[in-house]
Amino acid sequence: MLKNRHIQGWLQASPLTLILIGFLILPIITIVVVSFWQATEFSIIPAFTLENYEFLFGSPVTYKVFFATFKYAAITWALTLAIGFTVAYYLAFHIKNQTTQIALFLLCTIPFWTSNIIRMISWIPFLGRNGIANSMLQSWGVIDQPLEWLLYSDFSVILAFVHLYTLFMVVPIFNTMTRIDHSLIEAARDNGASGFQTLTHVILPLTKPGIMIGTIFVLTLVMGDFITVRFMSGSQKANVGRLISNDISLLQYPSAAATAVILLITVLIVIGILLRFVDIRKEL
Amino acid sequence: MSKMRYSRRAVLKGGAAAVAASALPAPMVWAQEIKDITLRQFGTGVSNLNDVANKVKEDLGFTLEMTALDSDSVTQRAATQPDSFDIADIEYWICKKVWPTGNLQAMDTSKIANYDKIVGIFRSGKLTPESTIAQGTAPHSVGFVDGPGGTSFADEETGWMTLIPTIYNADTLGIRPDLIGRPIESWTELLNPEFKGKASILDISSIGIMDMAMVCEAMGEIQYGDKGNMTREEIDKTMAIFTEAKKNGQFRAFWKTFDESVNLMASGEVVIQSMWSPAITAVKSRGIDCVYQPLKEGYRSWGGGIGLSSSLSGMALDAAYEYINWYLSGWVGGYLMRQGYYSAVPETSKDFMTENEWGYWFEGKPATDVITSPTGDVLAQAGDTRDGGSFYDRMGAVACWNAVMDENQYMVRKWNEFIAS
Numbered sequence: 001m002l003k004n005r006h007i008q009g010w011l012q013a014s015p016l017t018l019i020l021i022g023f024l025i026l027p028i029i030t031i032v033v034v035s036f037w038q039a040t041e042f043s044i045i046p047a048f049t050l051e052n053y054e055f056l057f058g059s060p061v062t063y064k065v066f067f068a069t070f071k072y073a074a075i076t077w078a079l080t081l082a083i084g085f086t087v088a089y090y091l092a093f094h095i096k097n098q099t100t101q102i103a104l105f106l107l108c109t110i111p112f113w114t115s116n117i118i119r120m121i122s123w124i125p126f127l128g129r130n131g132i133a134n135s136m137l138q139s140w141g142v143i144d145q146p147l148e149w150l151l152y153s154d155f156s157v158i159l160a161f162v163h164l165y166t167l168f169m170v171v172p173i174f175n176t177m178t179r180i181d182h183s184l185i186e187a188a189r190d191n192g193a194s195g196f197q198t199l200t201h202v203i204l205p206l207t208k209p210g211i212m213i214g215t216i217f218v219l220t221l222v223m224g225d226f227i228t229v230r231f232m233s234g235s236q237k238a239n240v241g242r243l244i245s246n247d248i249s250l251l252q253y254p255s256a257a258a259t260a261v262i263l264l265i266t267v268l269i270v271i272g273i274l275l276r277f278v279d280i281r282k283e284l
Numbered sequence: 285m286s287k288m289r290y291s292r293r294a295v296l297k298g299g300a301a302a303v304a305a306s307a308l309p310a311p312m313v314w315a316q317e318i319k320d321i322t323l324r325q326f327g328t329g330v331s332n333l334n335d336v337a338n339k340v341k342e343d344l345g346f347t348l349e350m351t352a353l354d355s356d357s358v359t360q361r362a363a364t365q366p367d368s369f370d371i372a373d374i375e376y377w378i379c380k381k382v383w384p385t386g387n388l389q390a391m392d393t394s395k396i397a398n399y400d401k402i403v404g405i406f407r408s409g410k411l412t413p414e415s416t417i418a419q420g421t422a423p424h425s426v427g428f429v430d431g432p433g434g435t436s437f438a439d440e441e442t443g444w445m446t447l448i449p450t451i452y453n454a455d456t457l458g459i460r461p462d463l464i465g466r467p468i469e470s471w472t473e474l475l476n477p478e479f480k481g482k483a484s485i486l487d488i489s490s491i492g493i494m495d496m497a498m499v500c501e502a503m504g505e506i507q508y509g510d511k512g513n514m515t516r517e518e519i520d521k522t523m524a525i526f527t528e529a530k531k532n533g534q535f536r537a538f539w540k541t542f543d544e545s546v547n548l549m550a551s552g553e554v555v556i557q558s559m560w561s562p563a564i565t566a567v568k569s570r571g572i573d574c575v576y577q578p579l580k581e582g583y584r585s586w587g588g589g590i591g592l593s594s595s596l597s598g599m600a601l602d603a604a605y606e607y608i609n610w611y612l613s614g615w616v617g618g619y620l621m622r623q624g625y626y627s628a629v630p631e632t633s634k635d636f637m638t639e640n641e642w643g644y645w646f647e648g649k650p651a652t653d654v655i656t657s658p659t660g661d662v663l664a665q666a667g668d669t670r671d672g673g674s675f676y677d678r679m680g681a682v683a684c685w686n687a688v689m690d691e692n693q694y695m696v697r698k699w700n701e702f703i704a705s
Contacts (some may be wrong), residue, residue, distance in 0.1 A: 234537020
C-alpha cells in the first residue's frame with residue numbers, strides 16, 4: 001500500500017519533472033558543455049578547452065561589466081523597492097474599500113499590457129536632446145542648455161529599468177500585505193506604537209517574504225537584461241547580458257556560453273544569500 | 285459579371301507572363317508546377333523588398349518568401365541554419381565567413397544570361413581596366429570557386445560563382461549640414477571635438493572597424509597595410525584612439541539598425557555619423573536636410589549578392605536560376621537604383637528608369653525634373669545633383685571594401701571591450 005502510494009506520488013510528479021529536465025536541466029547542461037568548446041568564426045569545435053574562461057577572467061572588461069551589472073541591479077532594486085513598497089502600502093492600508101483596491105491595483109498593471117520594448121523606446125523621444133523633457137525645462141527657464149545626460153546614459157538605463165520592473169515589486173509586496181492580520185496593527189497601536197514604529201516593527205517584518213520575492217524578480221530580470229541597456233544607453237554602456245548577446249551575434253557561442261555560466265553562478269549565489277535572510281517557504 | 289472580370293484579369297496576367305517569358309532568353313521552366321514552388325530568401329533589409337516578391341509572383345509565377353534581418357543575424361543564419369533558406373541574400377564579406385561551412389552551392393555562370401554584362405568589380409575586380417583594386421574583401425576575391433564543389437576561392441573568373449551580385453554602393457559619413465554649417469571634407473571630422481556628444485558610428489564590428497580605420501588613417505595616426513585585414517597591433521591602435529574618444533564623450537550613441545541611424549540623425553541627437561544611403565533618403569523624406577558627404581579619402585564600399593543553398597536541387601534549383609536571371613534583367617536594378625544603390629548590370633536597368641532618373645542616379649547629372657523614390661517620396665528637386673556624382677566618380681573612389689579579417693575573433697573581442705569601456 002505504502003509502496004503503491006509511492007508510485008502514485010512519482011507518477012504525479014513526473015510530468016513536471018520531465019518538463020523541467022527537458023526544458024531547464026538539459027539546456028543548462030548544454031550551455032555548460034559548450035562553454036568548454038572551441039570556436040572559429042563559422043563553426044564550433046567540440047574539443048575541451050579552458051580558453052573561454054581564461055579570456056573571460058583575464059580581461060579587465062569582464063570585471064568592469066560585472067560591476068556595472070551589479071550597479072544597475074542594486075540601484076534599480078533600491079528604487080523599485082522604495083516605490084513598490086510605498087504603492088503597495090498605500091493600496092493595502094489606505095484604501096479601505098476592496099473594489100477600489102482592486103481597481104487601483106489593475107490600474108497599476110495597465111502599462112504592462114503593452115510591449116516591454118515599446119514602453120522602453122517611448123522614453124527616447126521624451127528624453128532626447130530636443131525631446132519633450134528638455135524643451136519643457138528650457139521653456140520654464142530651469143536650464144539654458146539641453147541636459148545631455150537625460151538620454152544614452154546610466155540615468156536613462158536605470159529610469160527604464162525602474163519603469164519596467166516596479167510592478168514586479170508591487171505585486172508580491174501587496175499580496176503579503178493584504179494577508180497581514182489587521183488586529184496586529186491595532187494591537188501595536190494599543191500598545192502605544194507610533195505609526196513609524198508600527199511600520200518598522202510590525203509591517204516590515206511581516207512583508208519580508210513579499211519583498212524577497214520582488215527582490216528576486218527584479219534582480220534576476222535586471223541582471224539578465226540586455227536590450228534595455230542597449231537601447232537606453234545607445235549601445236554606450238554594457239552589462240553582462242550585452243556581452244553575451246554581442247558574442248552570440250558574432251557567432252562566438254562558446255564564449256557566450258562561458259559568460260552565461262558565470263552569470264548564472266553569480267545570480268544563484270546572490271539568490272542563495274538572499275534566501276539566508278528569509279525562508280520564503282516558511283513564511284508563505 | 286464578377287466571373288467575367290476575374291477571367292479578364294487572368295488573361296492579362298497570362299499575357300504579362302508570356303511577355304516576360306519571351307523577353308528572357310534563359311531556359312524556361314514554365315511548367316504548371318512552378319506555381320507550387322516557394323523559394324525562401326533571407327537577407328538584410330536593403331534588398332529584401334516585398335515589391336520584389338510581388339513582382340516575382342507576377343513575372344515568374346512562383347512564390348518568394350522574404351525575411352529581413354540585420355547583418356549579424358544574416359551571417360548567423362547562413363552559417364548555422366542551412367535548411368532554413370533557399371536563397372541567401374548576403375554581403376560579400378559574409379560570404380567569406382559562410383562559404384567554408386558548405387551551406388551554399390556554386391552557380392554555373394553559363395546559365396546566367398547577362399553574365400557578360402556584370403560590372404567589372406565583380407568579375408576581374410576592376411571597375412575600368414585602369415582601376416586599382418581597393419583594400420578589404422573585394423567582391424571578385426570571394427566571387428569565384430574552382431568548381432561546383434569548390435571550397436576555396438579562386439583568383440580569377442572560373443565560371444562558378446559563389447554569389448550573383450545584386451546590389452552595391454559606396455558608403456561614407458552622413459551629416460546634417462544645417463546643424464554643422466561648414467563644409468566637411470575628411471573622415472577625421474568624425475572625431476573632431478567640435479562634434480563632441482554629437483557623433484555616432486555603427487555597432488556592427490566588421491563594418492564599424494572599417495569606418496574607424498578610415499578615420500585613423502585620415503588623421504595620419506595609423507598607416508594600414510590593409511584596412512580590410514588588420515594586424516593585432518593595428519586593431520589595438522585603432523581601438524585605443526576610439527576608446528579615448530568614447531571616454532571623452534565624443535559619441536552620443538552607437539547604432540545597430542537602420543531605423544536607429546535614421547532617428548539619431550532626424551532628431552538632431554547626432555550631426556555626423558556613419559550611415560547608409562537609404563537612411564539618408566529616409567531622413568530627407570522627413571523634410572530634414574541631410575547629406576551623404578563625399579570625403580577626400582574615398583568611400584567604404586560594400587556589395588551584396590544572392591547565393592543558393594546547397595540543398596536546392598531539381599525544379600527548385602531551376603526556379604532559382606530563373607529568379608537570378610530575372611533579377612539581372614533590369615526591373616529590380618531600376619527599382620534599387622532609384623533608391624540610390626547600384627545594380628550589377630546597370631545597362632539593363634536603364635530601360636526601367638526614365639532619362640531623368642538615369643541621369644541623376646547613374647550619370648551624376650543635374651535632375652531635369654523632380655526625383656522620387658520607388659514609393660513616391662520626393663528625394664530631389666530639378667537642378668539637384670547626387671552627392672558624390674556619377675557612378676564612375678563614386679565607385680571609382682572606393683578606398684576599402686567591407687571585409688572580414690584573419691584576426692576577426694581578436695577584433696570582435698576588442699570591439700566588445702570598446703563597447704563596454
